[in-house]
Amino acid sequence: MSDRRRALDGLKVLDLTWFGAGPIATRALANMGADVIRVETAKRPDGLRLVGPRPPGNTSLNTSGYYNNFNAEKRSITIDLTTERGHELGLDLIRWADVMMTNMTMRAVRQIGMTWDVVQRTNPGIVAMYQPMQGLTGPHTEFVGFGAVLSAVCGVNGLAGAEGAPPIGVGTNYPDYVVNPMHAVIATLAAVRHRRRTGEGQLIDMSQLESSAAALSAPVFAEANGVSYPRQGNRAPYAAPHGAYLAAEAGDRADRWLVLACLDEAQWHAAAQTMGHPEWATDLRFATLAARKANEDALDALVGGWAGTQHGPTALAALQAAGVPAGLVLRASEVLADPHLRAREYYAYLDHPEAGVRAYDGPPVRLSATPVELRRAAPLLGEHTIEIATSVLGLSEDETAALIAEQVLH
Numbered sequence: 043m044s045d046r047r048r049a050l051d052g053l054k055v056l057d058l059t060w061f062g063a064g065p066i067a068t069r070a071l072a073n074m075g076a077d078v079i080r081v082e083t084a085k086r087p088d089g090l091r092l093v094g095p096r097p098p099g100n101t102s103l104n105t106s107g108y109y110n111n112f113n114a115e116k117r118s119i120t121i122d123l124t125t126e127r128g129h130e131l132g133l134d135l136i137r138w139a140d141v142m143m144t145n146m147t148m149r150a151v152r153q154i155g156m157t158w159d160v161v162q163r164t165n166p167g168i169v170a171m172y173q174p175m176q177g178l179t180g181p182h183t184e185f186v187g188f189g190a191v192l193s194a195v196c197g198v199n200g201l202a203g204a205e206g207a208p209p210i211g212v213g214t215n216y217p218d219y220v221v222n223p224m225h226a227v228i229a230t231l232a233a234v235r236h237r238r239r240t241g242e243g244q245l246i247d248m249s250q251l252e253s254s255a256a257a258l259s260a261p262v263f264a265e266a267n268g269v270s271y272p273r274q275g276n277r278a279p280y281a282a283p284h285g286a287y288l289a290a291e292a293g294d295r296a297d298r299w300l301v302l303a304c305l306d307e308a309q310w311h312a313a314a315q316t317m318g319h320p321e322w323a324t325d326l327r328f329a330t331l332a333a334r335k336a337n338e339d340a341l342d343a344l345v346g347g348w349a350g351t352q353h354g355p356t357a358l359a360a361l362q363a364a365g366v367p368a369g370l371v372l373r374a375s376e377v378l379a380d381p382h383l384r385a386r387e388y389y390a391y392l393d394h395p396e397a398g399v400r401a402y403d404g405p406p407v408r409l410s411a412t413p414v415e416l417r418r419a420a421p422l423l424g425e426h427t428i429e430i431a432t433s434v435l436g437l438s439e440d441e442t443a444a445l446i447a448e449q450v451l452h
Contacts, residue, residue, distance in 0.1 A: 048075030049412040053234065056139035057081065057116060058156060060088040062189060062218035063250055064145030064173055065112040067226035071141070072115035073405050073414050079135065079430060080116045081123065082423060084452040091423065097397060103423050105397040110420035114392060114402050119431070120424035120452035123154035128450045132156065134435050136164045140237070141230060145173035145250070147186050158245050167243040169233040173226060177249030189215020196254035201261060204275040217254035225253040281305045282334035283313070283341055286371055287349035289357060298354035299371035302345075302361060310334070312364040317348045392419035424452050 050071060057068040057080040065080075065088075072078040082088060090109035097105055104110075122128040132154065136142060142161060144151060151157055151172065161170050175192060176182040193199050193216055194209075203210040229246050237243060255262070261271035276285040281303050289298045304310040307330075314323040322328055322344060327337040334341050349357065354370050361368035372380065378401060383389065388404040397419075405414040431442040431451060445451040 046413055048414070049409065051075035053077065054138055054140045055079070056135050056142040058142065058144035058146065058154075059173075060146065061090055062112060062215060063222035063226070064143055065090075066219065066223035067173075067230070068116065068143055069112055069114060070223065070227045070405070071230065073416060074412070076141075078116040079139075079426075079434070080113060080118045080421065081132065081135065082118055082120050083122050084120050084423065085122060087423065100396075102396055104394075107397070107400060110394060110397060110400065111402050113420040114390075114416050115418045116421055117426040117430060118421035118424055119427045121427075122450055122452075123156070125450050127445065127448070129155050131431075131435055131445075131450070133160075133164050136161055136168065138434055139165065139168055141169045141171070141234065143171040143173065143226070143230070147174050147184065148172070148178065149184060149186075162243065162245070165243065167237060167241055169230060169237055169243050169246065171226060171230055171233075171246040171248055173222070173248045173250060175249075176251045178247045189218035192217050192250055192254055196251055197258050197261065198254065201258070201271075201273055203273050205272040207273075209273070217250060217257075221257050222248075222250045222253045225256075276301075277338065278303070279335070280331075282331060282338055283310075283345045285342060285345075287342075287346045289349050289352050289354035300349050300352070300354050300357055300368065301371060302366055302368040304366065307331075309366050313361065313366045316360050316364045316366065317345070319344070319348070390416040392416060394419040395422065427451050 053071065053076040055068055055071055055076045055078040057065070057078050059065050059068060059080075068076075068078050068080070087103055088109060090112065091103040091106050093106060093108055095107045096102075121131050123132045136156075142156075144156065148157075151174075158170060158172065161168060172178055174183065175187045176185050187195070190211070193212060196217060198216060199209045199211050201209075202212050226248055229248060233244050233246055264271040278284045284303045286299045286301045289300045302313065304313050310328075311320075311323045314320050326333065328334045328341055358368050358370055377383065378389065389401045390404050391399055392402055393399045400419075402416055402419070404416065407414055427446075428439075428442055431437045431445070432439065437445070442451065
């Protein structure tokens with residue numbers, strides 16, 4: 043941690059997001075120095091505050107590891123925006139902000155009175171991102187859904203699993219965690235740059251569906267050209283062998299899976315040599331990529347048979363030393379303890395007043411001149427209500443106390 047100036051120091055962000063795609067984007071802005079004020083309500087807390095993982099036996103809304111990871115370095119104020127006075131305070135925060143972001147449905151946005159016409163009229167210079175699942179226009183603009191729904195309708199689940207078997211999904215709400223928030227950050231930074239040059243605010247209409255579909259270019263363009271792109275499990279049309287192979291038990295784990303991908307002939311020859319079977323590379327069934335793809339069941343049987351006699355980490359080291367792309371399928375606990383990630387200090391260990399010291403995902407990038415880092419744990423629900431009410435909204439202590447008594451603030 044350091045006190046060095048960060049790239050977005052001074053940028054004021056009003057965070058009206060919830061669950062994953064929105065909060066991850068605003069956390070990225072916070073890690074680059076933005077002052078992010080997160081508006082919440084005690085009447086309907088963010089759903090991630092309600093779920094685990096959390097310390098055993100602890101049911102506090104402040105201890106969800108899921109929520110805390112996505113909301114580090116933000117300030118939290120609890121305002122009931124559906125009340126007349128709460129809505130007025132929300133508009134005061136709009137006047138304060140340079141950026142507003144929400145990924146709520148437009149139905150929810152209308153309920154709290156934060157549509158673009160209202161926001162722009164209140165602060166013409168604001169950059170306002172609306173990130174509903176399917177965008178602000180079109181026949182499905184009012185559809186509701188979360189990552190599990192999005193990964194289905196954008197086509198990701200349609201690629202997972204083997205042809206002829208049911209789609210199996212990707213095991214997590216993938217678009218929420220990677221594609222959507224990073225597209226949101228890029229769009230926001232572009233609009234902020236324009237604002238700094240011209241003083242003009244603007245509306246950002248970001249469809250999570252379109253953001254996710256952008257990651258499916260290969261199958262989409264194949265189908266557009268009349269080429270079938272079937273589900274292939276762990277296989278890929280441009281590589282062979284390409285898959286996960288069960289290694290022998292060697293004391294560390296009984297289900298150690300070794301992953302390798304041979305993208306060219308040099309890698310395939312190196313892999314065959316490392317496996318102790320250089321003759322596989324010259325076997326006519328496997329001598330070219332086209333031949334290997336035509337005989338992939340036989341190829342996988344040979345590679346799988348070899349892997350079944352190997353200690354996974356030892357085989358991985360040998361393949362990597364030979365220049366073959368390879369890895370081990372890791373569990374979450376193994377990723378947390380991974381020596382490479384530890385050496386790079388990826389995970390940040392922050393002390394939360396209720397959850398204690400916990401691991402937080404670190405920033406995915408490093409800037410040499412303007413650090414990107416986590417400096418504070420996630421806020422308690424409404425932790426900064428009084429601070430923001432007095433220092434940002436300009437309320438007196440008596441006014442703040444009265445609004446808390448009226449349950450406009452919490």
